[in-house]
Every structure is written in C-alpha cells, then in structure tokens.
Amino acid sequence: HDEDAERRELRQLAAFAERLPPGGHKLRAVCRLLRRIREPAVVFTMYRDTLRELRRALADAHAVVVVHGQQPEALRHAAID
Numbered sequence: 001h002d003e004d005a006e007r008r009e010l011r012q013l014a015a016f017a018e019r020l021p022p023g024g025h026k027l028r029a030v031c032r033l034l035r036r037i038r039e040p041a042v043v044f045t046m047y048r049d050t051l052r053e054l055r056r057a058l059a060d061a062h063a064v065v066v067v068h069g070q071q072p073e074a075l076r077h078a079a080i081d
Helices: 003-019 024-037 048-058 073-080
Strands: none
Touching: 003 024, 024 048
C-alpha cells in the first residue's frame, strides 16, 4: 500500500468506529477486524480501562504487547522491542 491508500483506510476505520454504539460493541468490532486482517496492528486507546479490556479480549488469539505512560521506561522499551 502507498501512504495515501493507508491514510484513506485509516480514515474509513475511524469513521466506522465513530458510528459504533458505546459499550462492548467497539471492543468486539476491533477484535473482529484484527481477526479479518491477519496482520500486525497498533491499537491506540485513551483510557487504561479500555486498554485492559482490549488486552483481555485479544490475548487468546493474538500476541499482545502493551505500552502506556505509567510503565517504567525500561518496560516500555522492552515492549516496543
């Protein structure tokens, strides 16, 4: 993919996410999307509660690495590596 195509896809995904109802629907949609694309992905979330839910939901089917601002720097670097 070229950068413009990736940007278009990301905008479409963001628009899709905004139309989802609140609650677990977004979580299920993210899980379903990751199953379908079968590629590594980075998922950003604003809240650590959401991070924990995503980690729980994805851990069985995916290798999950978590990075957040409250981690010691060494742990963040290890997770990124």
